[in-house]
Amino acid sequence: MLRGIYNAAAGMITQYKKIDILGNNTANVNTAGYKESNVTLSEFGQELARRTTDNVNVGELSLCVTLDRETTNLAQGALENTGIPTDLAVDGDGFFAVRAPGGGDVKYTRSGNFSVDAQGFLALPTGDRLLGQNGQAIYVGGSNFTVDTDGTVRLPNGPVGRITLYTSDNAQNINKRRDGFFNIDGAVVANGMIRQGWLEKSNTDTINNIVEMMAATRAFQGCQKAYQIDAQTLDKLVTQVGSLK
Numbered sequence: 001m002l003r004g005i006y007n008a009a010a011g012m013i014t015q016y017k018k019i020d021i022l023g024n025n026t027a028n029v030n031t032a033g034y035k036e037s038n039v040t041l042s043e044f045g046q047e048l049a050r051r052t053t054d055n056v057n058v059g060e061l062s063l064c065v066t067l068d069r070e071t072t073n074l075a076q077g078a079l080e081n082t083g084i085p086t087d088l089a090v091d092g093d094g095f096f097a098v099r100a101p102g103g104g105d106v107k108y109t110r111s112g113n114f115s116v117d118a119q120g121f122l123a124l125p126t127g128d129r130l131l132g133q134n135g136q137a138i139y140v141g142g143s144n145f146t147v148d149t150d151g152t153v154r155l156p157n158g159p160v161g162r163i164t165l166y167t168s169d170n171a172q173n174i175n176k177r178r179d180g181f182f183n184i185d186g187a188v189v190a191n192g193m194i195r196q197g198w199l200e201k202s203n204t205d206t207i208n209n210i211v212e213m214m215a216a217t218r219a220f221q222g223c224q225k226a227y228q229i230d231a232q233t234l235d236k237l238v239t240q241v242g243s244l245k
Helices: 002-027 206-239
Strands: 037-043 046-050 057-062 065-072 079-081 088-091 096-099 107-109 152-155 158-162 174-176 182-184 193-196 198-200
Touching: 002 037, 002 065, 002 206, 065 174, 079 088, 107 182
Parallel strands: 088 198
Antiparallel strands: 037 065, 046 057, 079 198, 088 193, 096 107, 152 158, 174 182
16 A cells, blocks of 8 residues: 555656646747757566465566656757847757856857847847857947858958857767756767858647646646545554554
């Protein structure tokens, strides 16, 4: 009976985590450059069940379900023409490199909804500035600039820098952070192209995420009901059966 309570509780925890991940995907369906997360569930071990009367094996008993891992779908989202010169999209492989104005670690993103900040640098709504090939923030001064497909940034008086895209030879080295940015271990230069005046849309499959969320919700409710039944049965065993004389 206690095993049933533990299994039901583990199921609720796992399905709750899955619902949270799927809900975050759905909430970011309109976030530029967002990459949806996928979850894989697995069984947490098995035990061999034996009949107590004659010690005969009767089969394997699964202990509980658990969240095996969370992965990121790195497939490209659809490109949308916005006509806004500060909007940039990666066409193909690669991530933009950005960093906070005060310094800190380099972060990577596919989101290209940049604007010109108060100091004239291209920056995301978070304030993180777009970096060039030398690791310095890209200064454009205003909206009168162009970006070639190879990342070269040009002002009316000539080029002022070049945006470099980064990736990894191993997709497992590209990991999504909780703040939506990515870390790339052993980053190398990518060969994607940059499209000025375009944005990459989220690659979230809305319908699939909603369907999976409904299934996870029903699974959560099933585990919750099983937990309540086992808890009530245990309560009766302790308070009623245990008091019989």
